[in-house]
Amino acid sequence: MSELQDLTIAVLGGTGPQGRGLARRFARAGLTVVLGSRAAERAEATAAELAEVTGRPITGASNAAAAAAGDVVLVVVPWDGHKELLESLREALAGKIVVDCVNPLGFDKQGPFALKVEEGSATQQAAAVLPESRVVGAFHNVSAVLLEDDSIESVDTDVLVLGDDREATDLVQALASVVPGMRGVYGGRIRNAHQVEAFTANLIAVNRRYKAHAGVRVTDV
Amino acid sequence: MSELQDLTIAVLGGTGPQGRGLARRFARAGLTVVLGSRAAERAEATAAELAEVTGRPITGASNAAAAAAGDVVLVVVPWDGHKELLESLREALAGKIVVDCVNPLGFDKQGPFALKVEEGSATQQAAAVLPESRVVGAFHNVSAVLLEDDSIESVDTDVLVLGDDREATDLVQALASVVPGMRGVYGGRIRNAHQVEAFTANLIAVNRRYKAHAGVRVTDV
Numbered sequence: 001m002s003e004l005q006d007l008t009i010a011v012l013g014g015t016g017p018q019g020r021g022l023a024r025r026f027a028r029a030g031l032t033v034v035l036g037s038r039a040a041e042r043a044e045a046t047a048a049e050l051a052e053v054t055g056r057p058i059t060g061a062s063n064a065a066a067a068a069a070g071d072v073v074l075v076v077v078p079w080d081g082h083k084e085l086l087e088s089l090r091e092a093l094a095g096k097i098v099v100d101c102v103n104p105l106g107f108d109k110q111g112p113f114a115l116k117v118e119e120g121s122a123t124q125q126a127a128a129v130l131p132e133s134r135v136v137g138a139f140h141n142v143s144a145v146l147l148e149d150d151s152i153e154s155v156d157t158d159v160l161v162l163g164d165d166r167e168a169t170d171l172v173q174a175l176a177s178v179v180p181g182m183r184g185v186y187g188g189r190i191r192n193a194h195q196v197e198a199f200t201a202n203l204i205a206v207n208r209r210y211k212a213h214a215g216v217r218v219t220d221v
Numbered sequence: 222m223s224e225l226q227d228l229t230i231a232v233l234g235g236t237g238p239q240g241r242g243l244a245r246r247f248a249r250a251g252l253t254v255v256l257g258s259r260a261a262e263r264a265e266a267t268a269a270e271l272a273e274v275t276g277r278p279i280t281g282a283s284n285a286a287a288a289a290a291g292d293v294v295l296v297v298v299p300w301d302g303h304k305e306l307l308e309s310l311r312e313a314l315a316g317k318i319v320v321d322c323v324n325p326l327g328f329d330k331q332g333p334f335a336l337k338v339e340e341g342s343a344t345q346q347a348a349a350v351l352p353e354s355r356v357v358g359a360f361h362n363v364s365a366v367l368l369e370d371d372s373i374e375s376v377d378t379d380v381l382v383l384g385d386d387r388e389a390t391d392l393v394q395a396l397a398s399v400v401p402g403m404r405g406v407y408g409g410r411i412r413n414a415h416q417v418e419a420f421t422a423n424l425i426a427v428n429r430r431y432k433a434h435a436g437v438r439v440t441d442v
Binding site for chain 2: 187199201205213219220
Protein backbone atom coordinates (compact mmCIF):
# COMPACT_ATOMS: atom_id res chain seq x y z
CA MET A 1 0.00 0.00 0.00
CA SER A 2 1.30 3.41 -0.96
CA GLU A 3 2.07 6.08 1.57
CA LEU A 4 -0.85 8.34 2.41
CA GLN A 5 0.96 11.33 0.91
CA ASP A 6 0.90 9.67 -2.51
CA LEU A 7 -2.84 9.01 -2.42
CA THR A 8 -5.81 11.16 -3.29
CA ILE A 9 -8.48 11.18 -0.60
CA ALA A 10 -11.96 11.71 -2.02
CA VAL A 11 -14.77 12.80 0.29
CA LEU A 12 -18.22 12.12 -1.17
CA GLY A 13 -20.80 14.34 0.49
CA GLY A 14 -17.98 16.73 1.09
CA THR A 15 -20.15 19.81 1.41
CA GLY A 16 -21.90 18.69 4.62
CA PRO A 17 -20.41 19.53 8.03
CA GLN A 18 -18.83 16.10 8.61
CA GLY A 19 -17.36 15.79 5.12
CA ARG A 20 -16.11 19.38 5.13
CA GLY A 21 -14.60 18.90 8.56
CA LEU A 22 -12.73 15.74 7.63
CA ALA A 23 -11.53 17.26 4.34
CA ARG A 24 -10.28 20.33 6.18
CA ARG A 25 -8.29 18.27 8.67
CA PHE A 26 -6.84 15.95 6.02
CA ALA A 27 -5.78 18.92 3.90
CA ARG A 28 -4.18 20.62 6.89
CA ALA A 29 -2.20 17.42 7.43
CA GLY A 30 -0.81 17.77 3.90
CA LEU A 31 -2.92 15.18 2.10
CA THR A 32 -4.39 15.60 -1.38
CA VAL A 33 -8.16 15.94 -1.09
CA VAL A 34 -10.97 16.08 -3.62
CA LEU A 35 -14.48 16.93 -2.46
CA GLY A 36 -17.51 15.39 -4.11
CA SER A 37 -21.10 16.55 -4.05
CA ARG A 38 -24.26 15.90 -6.01
CA ALA A 39 -23.77 19.31 -7.61
CA ALA A 40 -20.21 19.85 -8.82
CA GLU A 41 -20.54 23.64 -8.41
CA ARG A 42 -21.29 23.29 -4.70
CA ALA A 43 -18.28 21.03 -4.22
CA GLU A 44 -16.13 23.52 -6.12
CA ALA A 45 -17.35 26.40 -3.95
CA THR A 46 -16.71 24.51 -0.69
CA ALA A 47 -13.32 23.34 -1.99
CA ALA A 48 -12.37 26.93 -2.79
CA GLU A 49 -13.28 28.01 0.76
CA LEU A 50 -11.30 25.16 2.28
CA ALA A 51 -8.34 25.81 -0.01
CA GLU A 52 -8.27 29.37 1.22
CA VAL A 53 -8.38 28.56 4.94
CA THR A 54 -5.98 25.62 4.76
CA GLY A 55 -3.61 26.97 2.12
CA ARG A 56 -3.84 23.60 0.35
CA PRO A 57 -5.01 22.82 -3.22
CA ILE A 58 -8.36 21.12 -2.48
CA THR A 59 -10.54 20.53 -5.51
CA GLY A 60 -14.27 19.95 -5.91
CA ALA A 61 -16.21 17.80 -8.34
CA SER A 62 -19.36 15.74 -8.77
CA ASN A 63 -19.54 12.68 -6.55
CA ALA A 64 -18.88 10.52 -9.63
CA ALA A 65 -15.79 12.49 -10.66
CA ALA A 66 -14.49 12.56 -7.10
CA ALA A 67 -15.01 8.80 -6.79
CA ALA A 68 -13.05 8.32 -10.00
CA ALA A 69 -10.24 10.60 -8.81
CA GLY A 70 -9.84 9.14 -5.32
CA ASP A 71 -7.58 6.31 -4.25
CA VAL A 72 -9.33 6.20 -0.89
CA VAL A 73 -12.97 7.28 -1.05
CA LEU A 74 -14.86 8.40 2.05
CA VAL A 75 -18.64 8.19 1.93
CA VAL A 76 -20.08 10.95 4.13
CA VAL A 77 -23.52 11.29 2.58
CA PRO A 78 -26.98 11.26 4.20
CA TRP A 79 -28.33 7.78 4.94
CA ASP A 80 -31.29 8.60 2.74
CA GLY A 81 -29.89 7.90 -0.73
CA HIS A 82 -26.77 6.05 0.49
CA LYS A 83 -27.50 2.81 -1.31
CA GLU A 84 -28.55 4.45 -4.57
CA LEU A 85 -25.43 6.62 -4.68
CA LEU A 86 -23.12 3.67 -4.11
CA GLU A 87 -24.94 1.58 -6.73
CA SER A 88 -24.37 4.37 -9.24
CA LEU A 89 -20.64 4.42 -8.43
CA ARG A 90 -19.97 0.68 -8.41
CA GLU A 91 -17.60 0.71 -11.36
CA ALA A 92 -15.76 3.87 -10.33
CA LEU A 93 -15.15 2.42 -6.88
CA ALA A 94 -14.01 -1.06 -7.95
CA GLY A 95 -10.65 -1.99 -6.44
CA LYS A 96 -10.58 1.06 -4.17
CA ILE A 97 -10.71 1.45 -0.43
CA VAL A 98 -14.16 2.82 0.37
CA VAL A 99 -14.59 4.21 3.87
CA ASP A 100 -18.21 4.35 4.92
CA CYS A 101 -18.80 7.03 7.57
CA VAL A 102 -22.60 7.04 7.54
CA ASN A 103 -24.79 6.71 10.64
CA PRO A 104 -28.33 5.49 9.93
CA LEU A 105 -30.19 7.45 12.61
CA GLY A 106 -33.71 8.66 13.13
CA PHE A 107 -34.92 11.52 15.32
CA ASP A 108 -38.21 12.09 17.08
CA LYS A 109 -39.44 13.96 20.15
CA GLN A 110 -37.39 11.67 22.39
CA GLY A 111 -34.20 12.38 20.47
CA PRO A 112 -31.99 10.19 18.29
CA PHE A 113 -32.29 6.47 17.73
CA ALA A 114 -30.70 3.85 15.51
CA LEU A 115 -32.54 2.83 12.37
CA LYS A 116 -32.86 -0.81 11.40
CA VAL A 117 -30.78 -1.58 8.30
CA GLU A 118 -31.59 -4.64 6.22
CA GLU A 119 -27.92 -5.47 5.61
CA GLY A 120 -27.11 -4.89 9.30
CA SER A 121 -25.34 -1.54 8.99
CA ALA A 122 -24.47 1.17 6.49
CA THR A 123 -21.00 -0.35 6.17
CA GLN A 124 -22.40 -3.78 5.40
CA GLN A 125 -24.78 -2.23 2.90
CA ALA A 126 -21.81 -0.60 1.18
CA ALA A 127 -19.98 -3.94 1.12
CA ALA A 128 -23.03 -5.64 -0.37
CA VAL A 129 -23.45 -2.98 -3.05
CA LEU A 130 -19.72 -2.73 -3.83
CA PRO A 131 -18.45 -6.32 -3.98
CA GLU A 132 -15.30 -5.28 -5.85
CA SER A 133 -14.34 -2.51 -3.42
CA ARG A 134 -12.45 -2.84 -0.15
CA VAL A 135 -15.06 -1.48 2.25
CA VAL A 136 -14.10 -0.22 5.69
CA GLY A 137 -16.24 1.59 8.27
CA ALA A 138 -14.77 4.55 10.18
CA PHE A 139 -15.18 8.16 11.38
CA HIS A 140 -18.70 7.53 12.72
CA ASN A 141 -18.34 9.20 16.07
CA VAL A 142 -16.28 12.28 15.29
CA SER A 143 -17.86 15.64 16.09
CA ALA A 144 -18.19 17.82 12.98
CA VAL A 145 -18.21 20.87 15.23
CA LEU A 146 -14.74 20.04 16.51
CA LEU A 147 -13.42 19.16 13.05
CA GLU A 148 -14.51 22.51 11.63
CA ASP A 149 -13.21 24.60 14.52
CA ASP A 150 -9.64 25.66 13.72
CA SER A 151 -9.16 26.91 17.27
CA ILE A 152 -9.19 23.24 18.33
CA GLU A 153 -5.72 21.96 17.58
CA SER A 154 -6.23 18.47 18.98
CA VAL A 155 -9.42 16.48 18.31
CA ASP A 156 -9.77 14.35 21.44
CA THR A 157 -11.25 11.11 20.09
CA ASP A 158 -10.39 7.68 18.80
CA VAL A 159 -11.71 6.54 15.43
CA LEU A 160 -12.90 2.95 15.46
CA VAL A 161 -12.00 1.31 12.15
CA LEU A 162 -14.07 -1.72 11.12
CA GLY A 163 -13.27 -4.14 8.36
CA ASP A 164 -12.23 -7.59 7.27
CA ASP A 165 -9.26 -6.49 5.08
CA ARG A 166 -6.26 -5.90 7.31
CA GLU A 167 -4.30 -3.81 4.82
CA ALA A 168 -7.31 -1.56 4.28
CA THR A 169 -8.08 -1.11 7.99
CA ASP A 170 -4.40 -0.39 8.68
CA LEU A 171 -4.41 2.35 6.02
CA VAL A 172 -7.61 3.92 7.37
CA GLN A 173 -6.21 3.82 10.90
CA ALA A 174 -3.19 5.73 9.59
CA LEU A 175 -5.51 8.19 7.82
CA ALA A 176 -7.41 8.88 11.07
CA SER A 177 -4.15 9.37 12.90
CA VAL A 178 -2.98 12.21 10.65
CA VAL A 179 -5.36 14.51 12.53
CA PRO A 180 -3.72 15.78 15.75
CA GLY A 181 -5.39 14.14 18.76
CA MET A 182 -7.24 11.57 16.71
CA ARG A 183 -6.14 7.96 16.71
CA GLY A 184 -7.29 5.13 14.46
CA VAL A 185 -8.05 1.99 16.47
CA TYR A 186 -9.05 -1.34 14.96
CA GLY A 187 -12.62 -1.92 16.15
CA GLY A 188 -13.55 -5.34 14.79
CA ARG A 189 -14.98 -6.99 11.72
CA ILE A 190 -17.47 -5.38 9.41
CA ARG A 191 -20.29 -7.43 10.93
CA ASN A 192 -19.73 -5.46 14.14
CA ALA A 193 -20.09 -2.06 12.43
CA HIS A 194 -23.75 -1.53 13.34
CA GLN A 195 -23.20 -0.75 16.98
CA VAL A 196 -20.44 1.75 16.23
CA GLU A 197 -22.70 3.59 13.78
CA ALA A 198 -25.65 3.43 16.19
CA PHE A 199 -23.50 4.61 19.10
CA THR A 200 -23.63 8.06 17.55
CA ALA A 201 -27.20 8.25 18.88
CA ASN A 202 -25.80 7.77 22.38
CA LEU A 203 -23.19 10.45 21.84
CA ILE A 204 -25.88 12.88 20.70
CA ALA A 205 -27.79 12.09 23.93
CA VAL A 206 -24.57 12.71 25.87
CA ASN A 207 -24.07 16.01 24.06
CA ARG A 208 -27.56 17.15 25.00
CA ARG A 209 -27.28 16.11 28.63
CA TYR A 210 -23.79 17.51 29.24
CA LYS A 211 -23.64 20.34 26.69
CA ALA A 212 -20.61 18.63 25.18
CA HIS A 213 -19.09 17.54 21.88
CA ALA A 214 -18.44 14.03 23.03
CA GLY A 215 -16.08 11.53 21.47
CA VAL A 216 -14.82 8.10 22.44
CA ARG A 217 -11.50 6.83 23.72
CA VAL A 218 -10.64 3.16 23.96
CA THR A 219 -8.65 2.60 27.15
CA ASP A 220 -5.70 0.23 27.62
CA VAL A 221 -4.76 0.48 23.92
CA MET B 222 -33.62 8.52 46.72
CA SER B 223 -31.62 7.18 49.66
CA GLU B 224 -27.88 7.45 49.89
CA LEU B 225 -26.01 4.49 48.40
CA GLN B 226 -24.62 3.59 51.81
CA ASP B 227 -28.14 2.93 53.09
CA LEU B 228 -29.02 0.59 50.24
CA THR B 229 -28.39 -3.10 49.70
CA ILE B 230 -26.88 -3.89 46.30
CA ALA B 231 -27.87 -7.33 45.04
CA VAL B 232 -25.86 -8.94 42.24
CA LEU B 233 -27.77 -11.73 40.50
CA GLY B 234 -25.35 -14.04 38.74
CA GLY B 235 -22.84 -12.98 41.32
CA THR B 236 -20.66 -16.06 41.02
CA GLY B 237 -19.52 -15.35 37.44
CA PRO B 238 -16.42 -13.20 36.78
CA GLN B 239 -18.34 -10.00 36.00
CA GLY B 240 -20.75 -10.29 38.94
CA ARG B 241 -17.97 -11.27 41.33
CA GLY B 242 -15.82 -8.42 40.13
CA LEU B 243 -18.54 -5.79 40.54
CA ALA B 244 -19.50 -7.15 43.98
CA ARG B 245 -15.87 -7.06 45.05
CA ARG B 246 -15.46 -3.43 44.01
CA PHE B 247 -18.75 -2.30 45.56
CA ALA B 248 -17.89 -4.03 48.83
CA ARG B 249 -14.45 -2.45 48.87
CA ALA B 250 -16.16 0.92 48.48
CA GLY B 251 -18.11 0.21 51.67
CA LEU B 252 -21.47 -0.76 50.20
CA THR B 253 -23.69 -3.56 51.45
CA VAL B 254 -23.70 -6.38 48.88
CA VAL B 255 -25.65 -9.60 48.56
CA LEU B 256 -24.68 -12.10 45.88
CA GLY B 257 -27.28 -14.21 44.13
CA SER B 258 -26.80 -17.42 42.20
CA ARG B 259 -29.01 -20.25 40.96
CA ALA B 260 -27.52 -22.39 43.74
CA ALA B 261 -27.51 -20.59 47.09
CA GLU B 262 -24.50 -22.65 48.27
CA ARG B 263 -22.36 -21.39 45.40
CA ALA B 264 -23.33 -17.80 46.16
CA GLU B 265 -22.53 -18.38 49.83
CA ALA B 266 -19.13 -19.83 48.98
CA THR B 267 -18.24 -16.93 46.65
CA ALA B 268 -19.55 -14.42 49.20
CA ALA B 269 -17.36 -15.95 51.89
CA GLU B 270 -14.29 -15.65 49.62
CA LEU B 271 -15.09 -12.02 48.81
CA ALA B 272 -15.81 -11.22 52.46
CA GLU B 273 -12.37 -12.52 53.33
CA VAL B 274 -10.48 -10.54 50.67
CA THR B 275 -12.45 -7.32 51.12
CA GLY B 276 -12.97 -7.47 54.90
CA ARG B 277 -16.62 -6.63 54.32
CA PRO B 278 -19.72 -8.63 55.30
CA ILE B 279 -20.89 -9.86 51.87
CA THR B 280 -23.65 -12.47 51.94
CA GLY B 281 -24.77 -15.06 49.39
CA ALA B 282 -28.23 -16.40 48.60
CA SER B 283 -30.39 -17.81 45.83
CA ASN B 284 -31.14 -15.34 43.04
CA ALA B 285 -34.70 -15.07 44.37
CA ALA B 286 -33.60 -14.32 47.93
CA ALA B 287 -30.98 -11.84 46.72
CA ALA B 288 -33.59 -10.11 44.53
CA ALA B 289 -35.86 -9.82 47.55
CA ALA B 290 -33.06 -8.46 49.74
CA GLY B 291 -31.71 -5.88 47.29
CA ASP B 292 -32.79 -2.26 46.94
CA VAL B 293 -30.81 -2.02 43.72
CA VAL B 294 -30.57 -5.31 41.83
CA LEU B 295 -27.88 -5.91 39.21
CA VAL B 296 -28.59 -8.61 36.64
CA VAL B 297 -25.27 -10.15 35.56
CA VAL B 298 -26.47 -13.51 34.33
CA PRO B 299 -25.82 -15.30 31.02
CA TRP B 300 -28.01 -14.14 28.14
CA ASP B 301 -29.27 -17.68 27.80
CA GLY B 302 -31.95 -17.82 30.48
CA HIS B 303 -32.09 -14.03 31.05
CA LYS B 304 -35.77 -13.67 30.22
CA GLU B 305 -36.90 -16.71 32.19
CA LEU B 306 -35.00 -15.63 35.29
CA LEU B 307 -36.49 -12.15 35.23
CA GLU B 308 -39.99 -13.52 34.64
CA SER B 309 -39.58 -15.68 37.74
CA LEU B 310 -38.57 -12.63 39.81
CA ARG B 311 -41.19 -10.17 38.60
CA GLU B 312 -42.87 -9.74 41.97
CA ALA B 313 -39.66 -9.62 43.99
CA LEU B 314 -38.30 -6.90 41.69
CA ALA B 315 -41.42 -4.70 41.58
CA GLY B 316 -40.67 -1.11 42.55
CA LYS B 317 -36.91 -1.67 42.59
CA ILE B 318 -34.12 -0.32 40.44
CA VAL B 319 -33.00 -3.21 38.23
CA VAL B 320 -29.69 -2.72 36.46
CA ASP B 321 -29.30 -4.96 33.45
CA CYS B 322 -25.63 -5.66 32.66
CA VAL B 323 -26.12 -8.44 30.13
CA ASN B 324 -24.54 -8.49 26.66
CA PRO B 325 -26.32 -10.73 24.17
CA LEU B 326 -23.32 -11.95 22.17
CA GLY B 327 -22.51 -14.93 20.02
CA PHE B 328 -19.11 -16.35 19.16
CA ASP B 329 -17.90 -18.28 16.15
CA LYS B 330 -14.62 -18.81 14.28
CA GLN B 331 -14.54 -15.12 13.36
CA GLY B 332 -14.92 -14.03 16.96
CA PRO B 333 -17.70 -12.22 18.78
CA PHE B 334 -20.84 -10.73 17.27
CA ALA B 335 -24.06 -9.15 18.53
CA LEU B 336 -27.14 -11.34 18.68
CA LYS B 337 -30.48 -10.07 17.46
CA VAL B 338 -32.88 -9.50 20.37
CA GLU B 339 -36.61 -9.40 19.72
CA GLU B 340 -37.17 -6.57 22.20
CA GLY B 341 -34.17 -4.64 20.82
CA SER B 342 -31.72 -5.28 23.65
CA ALA B 343 -31.34 -7.17 26.92
CA THR B 344 -32.23 -3.99 28.77
CA GLN B 345 -35.42 -3.52 26.78
CA GLN B 346 -36.27 -7.17 27.35
CA ALA B 347 -35.88 -6.62 31.09
CA ALA B 348 -38.11 -3.56 30.90
CA ALA B 349 -40.74 -5.54 28.98
CA VAL B 350 -40.67 -8.43 31.46
CA LEU B 351 -40.56 -6.18 34.54
CA PRO B 352 -43.12 -3.42 33.91
CA GLU B 353 -43.24 -2.50 37.60
CA SER B 354 -39.46 -2.18 38.03
CA ARG B 355 -37.26 0.78 37.23
CA VAL B 356 -34.99 -0.77 34.62
CA VAL B 357 -31.63 0.76 33.77
CA GLY B 358 -28.82 -0.62 31.59
CA ALA B 359 -25.20 -0.27 32.74
CA PHE B 360 -21.83 -1.94 33.32
CA HIS B 361 -21.81 -3.59 29.88
CA ASN B 362 -18.29 -2.73 28.87
CA VAL B 363 -16.31 -3.19 32.08
CA SER B 364 -13.52 -5.76 32.01
CA ALA B 365 -14.08 -8.52 34.58
CA VAL B 366 -10.33 -9.16 34.56
CA LEU B 367 -9.65 -5.63 35.79
CA LEU B 368 -12.47 -5.72 38.34
CA GLU B 369 -11.12 -8.90 39.91
CA ASP B 370 -7.49 -7.78 40.01
CA ASP B 371 -6.83 -6.09 43.34
CA SER B 372 -3.46 -4.85 42.09
CA ILE B 373 -5.42 -2.48 39.83
CA GLU B 374 -6.43 0.41 42.05
CA SER B 375 -8.11 2.48 39.36
CA VAL B 376 -10.39 0.91 36.74
CA ASP B 377 -9.89 3.14 33.72
CA THR B 378 -13.32 3.18 32.11
CA ASP B 379 -16.59 5.04 31.95
CA VAL B 380 -19.86 3.21 32.55
CA LEU B 381 -22.60 4.26 30.16
CA VAL B 382 -25.91 4.32 32.01
CA LEU B 383 -29.06 3.97 29.92
CA GLY B 384 -32.59 4.59 31.03
CA ASP B 385 -35.72 6.70 30.87
CA ASP B 386 -36.02 7.34 34.65
CA ARG B 387 -33.73 10.18 35.61
CA GLU B 388 -33.64 9.42 39.33
CA ALA B 389 -32.74 5.80 38.61
CA THR B 390 -29.99 6.63 36.09
CA ASP B 391 -28.56 9.23 38.48
CA LEU B 392 -28.36 6.62 41.23
CA VAL B 393 -26.70 4.05 38.96
CA GLN B 394 -24.22 6.68 37.76
CA ALA B 395 -23.35 7.29 41.41
CA LEU B 396 -23.03 3.54 41.97
CA ALA B 397 -20.57 3.21 39.07
CA SER B 398 -18.58 6.13 40.39
CA VAL B 399 -17.87 4.49 43.78
CA VAL B 400 -15.22 2.37 42.05
CA PRO B 401 -11.95 4.30 41.79
CA GLY B 402 -11.30 5.26 38.15
CA MET B 403 -14.80 4.38 36.99
CA ARG B 404 -17.29 7.08 36.17
CA GLY B 405 -20.99 6.75 35.49
CA VAL B 406 -22.03 8.74 32.41
CA TYR B 407 -25.59 9.08 31.17
CA GLY B 408 -25.65 7.32 27.80
CA GLY B 409 -29.15 7.85 26.49
CA ARG B 410 -32.59 6.33 26.64
CA ILE B 411 -33.29 2.65 27.04
CA ARG B 412 -34.09 2.34 23.33
CA ASN B 413 -30.43 3.12 22.66
CA ALA B 414 -29.14 0.32 24.91
CA HIS B 415 -28.59 -2.22 22.14
CA GLN B 416 -25.51 -0.63 20.70
CA VAL B 417 -23.86 -0.27 24.10
CA GLU B 418 -24.44 -3.95 24.84
CA ALA B 419 -23.29 -4.96 21.37
CA PHE B 420 -20.20 -2.75 21.58
CA THR B 421 -18.76 -5.34 23.94
CA ALA B 422 -18.15 -7.45 20.82
CA ASN B 423 -15.96 -4.65 19.47
CA LEU B 424 -14.06 -4.39 22.72
CA ILE B 425 -13.39 -8.14 22.65
CA ALA B 426 -12.03 -7.70 19.11
CA VAL B 427 -9.88 -4.83 20.38
CA ASN B 428 -8.63 -6.99 23.25
CA ARG B 429 -7.59 -9.73 20.83
CA ARG B 430 -5.86 -7.39 18.40
CA TYR B 431 -4.01 -5.32 20.99
CA LYS B 432 -3.66 -7.82 23.87
CA ALA B 433 -5.54 -5.36 26.07
CA HIS B 434 -8.38 -5.15 28.56
CA ALA B 435 -10.08 -2.31 26.77
CA GLY B 436 -12.68 0.04 28.19
CA VAL B 437 -14.37 3.20 26.97
CA ARG B 438 -14.03 6.84 27.92
CA VAL B 439 -16.42 9.49 26.72
CA THR B 440 -14.46 12.64 25.93
CA ASP B 441 -15.50 16.26 26.61
CA VAL B 442 -17.70 15.18 29.55
